[in-house]
Amino acid sequence: MSAEYGIAAAREFIDAFNAQDHERLAAALNYPHIRLARNFTRVESAAEFAARSRRGEAHLKAEGWHHSVLAAVKAVQAGIGKVHLQMRVDRCRESGEVYNSFDTFWVATRRDGHWGIQFRSSYLGVAR
Numbered sequence: 001m002s003a004e005y006g007i008a009a010a011r012e013f014i015d016a017f018n019a020q021d022h023e024r025l026a027a028a029l030n031y032p033h034i035r036l037a038r039n040f041t042r043v044e045s046a047a048e049f050a051a052r053s054r055r056g057e058a059h060l061k062a063e064g065w066h067h068s069v070l071a072a073v074k075a076v077q078a079g080i081g082k083v084h085l086q087m088r089v090d091r092c093r094e095s096g097e098v099y100n101s102f103d104t105f106w107v108a109t110r111r112d113g114h115w116g117i118q119f120r121s122s123y124l125g126v127a128r
Helices: 002-019 022-027 046-062
Strands: 029-036 040-043 067-079 082-092 098-111 114-123
Touching: 002 022, 002 067, 002 082, 002 098, 002 114, 022 029, 022 046, 029 046, 040 046
Parallel strands: 029 114
Antiparallel strands: 029 040, 067 082, 082 098, 098 114
């Protein structure tokens, strides 16, 4: 059952990301939120995450991003209060053309009754 909640948390994040609704996006997470890309980034609060997300919006638009698709998601481990998710995300142009596809590993957690993404590690890689 917890696997379903973890997957739902990931879908909520992607939906909020596509809407570029920064407060909703921040609410899809649990804190502190950790992201591992080139370096570790730790974000302590929803307000801090929303501010960072707003700053990143222009970069997305500049690369031609229109929306992202959760192309694949699989709960590889699930327990009470924590789910490990193996995912593939496609970044798409307005036409629907996929210009970047990458693998990512997320951890969804249940904290104070809220399921949210607490850790993300991505191989964004080179545009395809």
